Amino acid sequence: MDNLLSLQGKHILVTGASSGMGKVFAQMAAAQGARVSLLARNEERLKVTLESLEGEGHDFCTCDLTEDDQLTDIVNKIDQLDGIVLCAGINDFVPVKFIKQEKISKMFQTNYFSQLILVQKLLKKKLINKGASIVFISSISSMLGVQGTLLYASSKGAINSAVRVLASELANQRIRVNAICPGIVKTEMLSGTNVDEDVFTKQEALYPLGLGTPKDVGGAVLFHLSDASRWLTGQCMIMDGGFTLN
Amino acid sequence: MEIKDFIDNFASNFDETDTDSFTPETKFRDLDEWTSMLALATMAMVSEEYDVELTAEEMRNAQTIEDLFNTTKSHL
Structure with missing residues (x-):
């Protein structure tokens, strides 16, 4: 029987690939035989990620996804894709009283607008193959009401809605679109927020299977990219170590 | 920057x-009213009023209002 989870012969684009979850997903996809293209802003870190990938033919592009002309450049350089994993994202905990237009714009620009525009540009240039899989990294925050997460949660909620419409519009090309909504995952983004790391550590007690690692989410990413999930589209998979059972 | 303000x-x-x-x-x-939300609100206030971004660690190390004032002042 064929290995349904193999990514052999597939070309996968990973955004936010220089650190955190994106880096691990790129490594895992390469280990399954994919040719991986990495996108992120930091060239040094992208090189480190590139060197850590198994196999050959991988490449990277430095790109600030919030800059429209840079996105256009990327789309002009990249070749046909069989999968896209959209991990680029920021987080900022702001109580509602301190929200400003500027903060809303920054959050949505990175977490939502730029991801949609990237997908739009790739589709317009017919760079996404039939049977390809697009995977957005959303968040369980989009379905909860955690204090201080208004901007982050709503930017991820917008992704969840986009996933369903994209899935519907692209089904005739057999392009599948899904999101994964992880609970708390230990990454650099987490330790880089304005919230004390202790706050997250204390949450661990509420996770029956403990806090997640990028590799835990990576398993689901591989499944979504592979032909094992060929009948799955328009879904937002909650992956939270049992947190929402409470 | 005045402590009273x-x-x-x-x-x-x-x-x-x-x-x-x-x-x-x-x-x-x-x-009694102090919570992690008020910590976030305090950091947001410092950012808005003084254009200083306090880190989570600086916030954690402050015990009194004066500690926060001094930390904020050290960034100006």
Whole structure:
């Protein structure tokens, strides 16, 4: 029987690939035989990620996804894709009283607008193959009401809605679109927020299977990219170590 | 930057506490109303009023309003 989870012969684009979850997903996809293209802003870190990938033919592009002309450049350089994993994202905990237009714009620009525009540009240039899989990294925050997460949660909620419409519009090309909504995952983004790391550590007690690692989410990413999930589209998979059972 | 104004700005985030009694020596962590949300609101206030981004660690290390004032001042 064929290995349904193999990514052999597939070309996968990973955004936010220089650190955190994106880096691990790129490594895992390469280990399954994919040719991986990495996108992120930091060239040094992208090189480190590139060197850590198994196999050959991988490449990277430095790109600030919030800059429209840079996105256009990327789309002009990249070749046909069989999968896209959209991990680029920021987080900022702001109580509602301190929200400003500027903060809303920054959050949505990175977490939502730029991801949609990237997908739009790739589709317009017919760079996404039939049977390809697009995977957005959303968040369980989009379905909860955690204090201080208004901007982050709503930017991820917008992704969840986009996933369903994209899935519907692209089904005739057999392009599948899904999101994964992880609970708390230990990454650099987490330790880089304005919230004390202790706050997250204390949450661990509420996770029956403990806090997640990028590799835990990576398993689901591989499944979504592979032909094992060929009948799955328009879904937002909650992956939270049992947190929402409470 | 005056400590009196800083205390007023700090107090403005509280809804339940009698803030008239706030002094530089007030240990804000002992207040019933103090929560992690108020910590975020305090950081946001400092950012808005003084254009200083306090880190989570600086926030954690401050015990009194004066500690916060001094930390903020050290960034100016």
